Amino acid sequence: MSFWGVMNWVAYGFSALIFAWLVKDFINVERKYDEAVLLGLEDFDEEIESLKQGGG
Amino acid sequence: MTIEPTNEIVTEEKERIHLSKVLGPIHIWALGVGIVLVGEFMGWNFAIAKGGSLGAIIACWAMGLLYVSLVMINTEIGSVVPEAGGQYAMAKYLLGPLAAFNVGLMIVFQYAMLQAADVLVVGAILQTLHPDIQSLPYILLSLAVLTMLNYRGIHATLTVNFIITAIAYVTIFILLFGTQFYSPEASLLRHEELMSGLPYGWLGIIAAFQFGIWFYLGIEGTALGAEECRSTGRSLPLGALTGMVTLIIGATVTWYVASGMVDWVKLGESVYPLYDAALATKIPFVIGALFVGTILSCLASAIGCIADSSRAWFSMARDTLIPRWFGGIHPKYKTPHRAILFLLPISLSFGFTGLLDQVITFSIFSGLLVYVLMGYMMFKFRKMYPMGTIERGYISPWHPFPAIALILLTLLTLVGMYLGYWINLLSGFLFYILASMWFVLHRYKFVDTNSFIKKRWPRPFGY
Numbered sequence: 001m002s003f004w005g006v007m008n009w010v011a012y013g014f015s016a017l018i019f020a021w022l023v024k025d026f027i028n029v030e031r032k033y034d035e036a037v038l039l040g041l042e043d044f045d046e047e048i049e050s051l052k053q054g055g056g
Numbered sequence: 057m058t059i060e061p062t063n064e065i066v067t068e069e070k071e072r073i074h075l076s077k078v079l080g081p082i083h084i085w086a087l088g089v090g091i092v093l094v095g096e097f098m099g100w101n102f103a104i105a106k107g108g109s110l111g112a113i114i115a116c117w118a119m120g121l122l123y124v125s126l127v128m129i130n131t132e133i134g135s136v137v138p139e140a141g142g143q144y145a146m147a148k149y150l151l152g153p154l155a156a157f158n159v160g161l162m163i164v165f166q167y168a169m170l171q172a173a174d175v176l177v178v179g180a181i182l183q184t185l186h187p188d189i190q191s192l193p194y195i196l197l198s199l200a201v202l203t204m205l206n207y208r209g210i211h212a213t214l215t216v217n218f219i220i221t222a223i224a225y226v227t228i229f230i231l232l233f234g235t236q237f238y239s240p241e242a243s244l245l246r247h248e249e250l251m252s253g254l255p256y257g258w259l260g261i262i263a264a265f266q267f268g269i270w271f272y273l274g275i276e277g278t279a280l281g282a283e284e285c286r287s288t289g290r291s292l293p294l295g296a297l298t299g300m301v302t303l304i305i306g307a308t309v310t311w312y313v314a315s316g317m318v319d320w321v322k323l324g325e326s327v328y329p330l331y332d333a334a335l336a337t338k339i340p341f342v343i344g345a346l347f348v349g350t351i352l353s354c355l356a357s358a359i360g361c362i363a364d365s366s367r368a369w370f371s372m373a374r375d376t377l378i379p380r381w382f383g384g385i386h387p388k389y390k391t392p393h394r395a396i397l398f399l400l401p402i403s404l405s406f407g408f409t410g411l412l413d414q415v416i417t418f419s420i421f422s423g424l425l426v427y428v429l430m431g432y433m434m435f436k437f438r439k440m441y442p443m444g445t446i447e448r449g450y451i452s453p454w455h456p457f458p459a460i461a462l463i464l465l466t467l468l469t470l471v472g473m474y475l476g477y478w479i480n481l482l483s484g485f486l487f488y489i490l491a492s493m494w495f496v497l498h499r500y501k502f503v504d505t506n507s508f509i510k511k512r513w514p515r516p517f518g519y
Contacts, residue, residue: 004188011193018200022207026397029386038384039374040073 076390078211079285084278084295086218089302091167091274091360093224094174094353096303096310097330099270099416105324106472107264109251109315114261115268116311120304122465123272125458126427127300128450129434131293134279135449136441141371142279142364143426148375150433150440153503157377157495158488159429162422163280163368168399169419170274171361172407174354175199181328181351198355199404206362207396209389210284213359221356227349228306231334232313234342244337245316252320263476265469266420271307273423274357275299276430277364289449365403366395376504377495417477421484424466424473431463 029038103112130143139145144160151159175198179191205213235244254260278296285291310330314323317333326332334346370392373382386393406415438455452458474481 002188004186008188008190008193011197015193015196015200018197018204022200022204022397025207026393029388029393033387037073037387039380040385 073385073387074390075284075385075392076210077284077286078209079214079281079291081291081294081298082218083211083214084281084285084291085299085302086214086221086356087281087360087363088275088278088296088299089225090214090217090221090356091170091277091364092272092299092303092357093221093306094177094357095270095273096228096306097224097350097353098177098328100267100307100310101314101323101326101329103264103267103270104252104315104320106256106267106476107260108253108255109320109323110253111256111261111264112268112315113308113311115264116271116307118261118465119265119268119272119469120307121461122269122427122469123275123303124300125462125465126276126430127278127296128452128458129430129462130276130279131296131450132448132452133433133437134282134296135289135292136446137282139283139371141368142277142282143430144368144371145282146279146433146437147429149509150436151429153377153500153505153508154492154495155429156375157372157499158492159426160368160372160377161488161491162426164365164372164399166419166422166426167274167277167361167365167368168403169406169415169422171358171365172403173412173416173419174358174361175202176407176412178351178354178358181347181354195407198358199400202355202359202362203396203400205359206366207386207389207391207393209391210281210363213363214281217356217359220352220359224349224352224356225302225306227345227352228309228313228330230345230349231330231337231342232309234334234337234339235313235317237313237316245313247316250317250319250323251315259475262468262472264472265465266473266476269420269423269469271310272300272303273420274360274364275303276423276426277360280364280367283367293450361403362396362399365399366392369395369399375508376502377499414480417473417480418484421470421473421477421481424470425484425488427466428463431459431466434459434462 100112100116103115107115133146133150134142137145137149141148141160142163144156144163147159148156175195176191178198179195182194183189183191205216236242237245256263275296278292278299282288282292314329314333317336318326318329323329323332328350331343331346331350334343337343369378370383372378373380373395382395382398383392384394385391409415434452435456443451470481
């Protein structure tokens, strides 16, 4: 196999590793945190208010 | 912070989970210019095929006027609506749920489709290096790396984007100085010999508009970073307006160099016009620089597209216009991780339809519809919130002229697009009409209208 042929497989390998990490992290987060926490429901109004006063 | 499944940690997170507020003006500049710069390296030159060399530069400046108007309007309204979602969030407050749903969808399609085109081009360019190089592994690698960057945090993502965008921009000037344009004796530029005038008259100029917008398409995406700015009122105007100036200079230099180095007929058909101009200099350093610049511009564009499309999708979910689930925020990285991952296969599927030109046309069409609505929103914004009734981070001068120019030039561009892609345009309209029907007949009953408009948002004038 040529150098570039090897590099093609290296690129596939790195892509697979990164996608695997993304999926793993996503599953970890979904398992360990409550849905309401991930959606940030409680603090959203305060968020907008502080932005409007400080940065707006 | 490490992810711990203890109740204490979860409770603590519950009180402070939100998108990070870490962006400054350079990040906003990178978000806007990064998405657009690929248009200087490819795409704009089809304006020459439609309108000739002179028609292309007229289209370039006319579209510059369109985008200056758009950025001014965008920045004024965006500095008051500091929520992720950009034009979507503006439509939400100014036009209501149905328009907001459509604008959000248009933004998502505009950027998700552009992202697909960007990574496909990266693969295609690398494939030209050697016959053994395949495009697919590099397309996947580009998408994986850029998605991971976006997933892990907006600050690092846009810092990287700033660096690669700046390098790509500098390569345009390497080409300019490589032609020795400043020396009448040594200059490689041959404008009189290689350029054309207006071979297709004024109709050619209008037809050129749809490709002239490649010089600037996506700069309005700066507004999608509003919620993540340290100071929206400062970062958004500074980043967006300096970005617009950067692009107008870059566009003019691009046209000037390419038109002087490559015959107008060949230039009008070129896939990589700036790279072809570099090849014509026969200077290895310049050729290498433009090769790198072309790849970096594609990567920068894809980074920004992932950031913008995910913010729009996230915002729509947060307002329950689409299932709330997509509005999740990563507890550690403070990014809309569900939206980022959900849009990845969607974008990839656009790329592998084999209809890249149709995908790009739909992307541009979606953007143009948003521009028309932005012009209308500016009139409504000034009427609902007259000067002095709400604190503005930036005030757009000469109102209503920018809004009028924006609407007229966008409609002219749609007319030009209709001349070549009328089926795409009609199909696009049909798609958004069907989407609207789905929203009204099915989705609207799930929309939480109490949380849609925040209670603390100031009431309009005369309410």
